[in-house]
Amino acid sequence: MKLTIHHETRYTYESPIEDSIQYIRLTPRTTPQQRIHDWKLRTPGETSQMVDGFGNLVTVMTLTDAAPEITLVAEGVVDLTGKPLTRDDSPFPPQVFLRQTDLTDADEALKAFANEYSANKRSLVKLMTHLREHISFMPGATTVTHTAREAFELGAGVCQDHTHIFIACCRHIGVPARYVSGYIHSADVDHVATHAWAEAWIGSNWHTFDVVNTLNVAESHIKLAVGLDYQDAAPVRGVRTGGGTEQMETIARVIRASSQ
């Protein structure tokens, strides 16, 4: 399946910002599951590249002149091959993903919830399904700093929260699990196309767990970055000087390209 992606993020400020530096993870890698064609990332300022410890492609943007706004545009064409996840495309032994972080650390309530499940695919699919029933999808209910415990207690959140909670449960029961940020194609064009889901290590393979959509295959998912949690895989992390309050608008479209 060939998909065309257009993703635009615009930050506007109360007053011009003086400078900024950002780590931008908006460039997908070619893997057995996805082939990347013509990918472009447009940013203001100067950019350089790095590959982080998880193997994610990171664009480092530095802005040294006053700017009233920052617009980031990522676009390109990706071919999804439909191949299942394999033994590993991560540079690490899976045990790295056993460690809880501030965002995923499980409290007693989460541990009690997780203890009902065990380290096999059937059980984890049940966990995913029950979590989805328990946590409603409610944009605006949480922010990017919400932890798995907080969202679990709230019983609401967005894909990031569902993913953190699922990861927290997996790690608690000894299953390595990692956070994935990316895009998802949906027949419904207005559907939010930026997405987050989890991958869990069962047996000797990674498996997809898209909690919000209760899917355990990644047939319409484009992977941008992986990490221990949102902080590692966030599409944009930055700091700036000046600017006052920030407003963010984002448009992300994933459209099926006409087959050739």
Place this chain on the structure above:
Amino acid sequence: MHIQTPAPGLYDELFDENNRVRPHCRMLEQWLEKSDEGLIAEKRREANVLFQRLGITFNVYGEDQGADRLIPFDLIPRIISASDWQKLQAGLKQRVHALNKFLFDIYHDYDIVKAGVISAEQVFANPQYQPGMQALKLPRNLYSHIAGIDLIRHNDGDFYVLEDNLRCPSGVSYMLENRRMMMRLFPELFAHSSVAPVDQYPNLLGETLRAASLKPDPTVVVLTPGRFNSAYFEHAFLARQMGVELVEGADLFVHQNKVYMKTTVGPQQVDVIYRRIDDDFLDPLAGNPQSMLGVPGLYSAYRTGNVVLTNAMGTGVADDKSIYPYVPDMIRFYLDEEPILKNVPTWQCRKQKDLQYVLDHLDELVVKEAQGAGGYGMLIGPTASKKEISEFRSLLRARPDDYIAQPTLSLSTCPTFVDEGVAPRHLDLRPFVLSGKKIQMVPGGLTRVALKKGSLVVNSSQGGGTKDTWVLEADL
């Protein structure tokens, strides 16, 4: 002055088991014998005034107002014979060499895990393991350029390694200042003995930091969290001694994956950062987003090889107390040598069998947090109350993975000035090991002394003091 002799069953640095003065300590004992109490009291006051004036004070965590306070300095030096030092030095170099090889291995090919010497979970799920270090090429494959190894001498007379400090070990400024103080107060003592000098340490440290980069003449800075940090004095002291800039995060910036220092004549590229800031606070875009101490973008410069951090990120996984029991095996695995220095036998409470033993022998053992430092989360069984023991029992049952236990070692004693006169007090030793083009040490270290009678806790945050550490150039 009268010197109290040590309690039986302990190793004393001055007296042997028959209360005879050890031959290499005779000169010290003679000096103490003929020194009059009034003079010593006078010198102690003088030392206090001088330390206060120098600004060597210490901020104690958990104390109200974080007021600066002097670490008590004891005038009686601790003496290490030339032959003991030879063995210590060889053992410490061997140990740090193996630890650096371990760090390289666990961020590259994991040979030690593949060989089954240590489990993947213990290495990779350790909170100190830094995924961001994966496959990063560092000059000379060095991670812990500056290591501080804590040792104690047991009643068998042997030195045991208690803990490896591979992140930002502090205390070396006390080693240097204590020596200066002693030379100033008692120049005659040095005239009649062959105490090895330590004042070349800043030069060796500078050499080590420059060797951390492959550039011919790298620019080195010392990065401090600022003057509210408990070790700020040391950061400023070492920068001044080496003649390099002392900077805070706000003095540096990153552009196009390179680090620059703001100077009056414009930006200057920085090649080596001797950082005294914890991993998580180095770059708010890679670690703790709330950190104001670090430099945004620093990780990108590090990751792309444009700056060297000393010590490297992610060294904490090798000095974690849960990894400590494996250090002798690391020495065998990487160097194919037998460890020269002993490790303290350690029960890992994560193992069911070990946990059971520990729970059954809590009144005999020392229990420590695997991640702790500073002597806060610790149980010393033989001196603990029933209540403390029962509290630790619940902690151990709830979170066994977080604890290790060791036998209560009898730290050696050394005569020390206290209110009751000159009496034996327990002490430890932290020598510093520098890894650059080669592994180097100065003959000495920081000796910490527990000033409370019978106490085994030497941490300055818990009321410990320091002594000058004399390594003799030759034994008599």
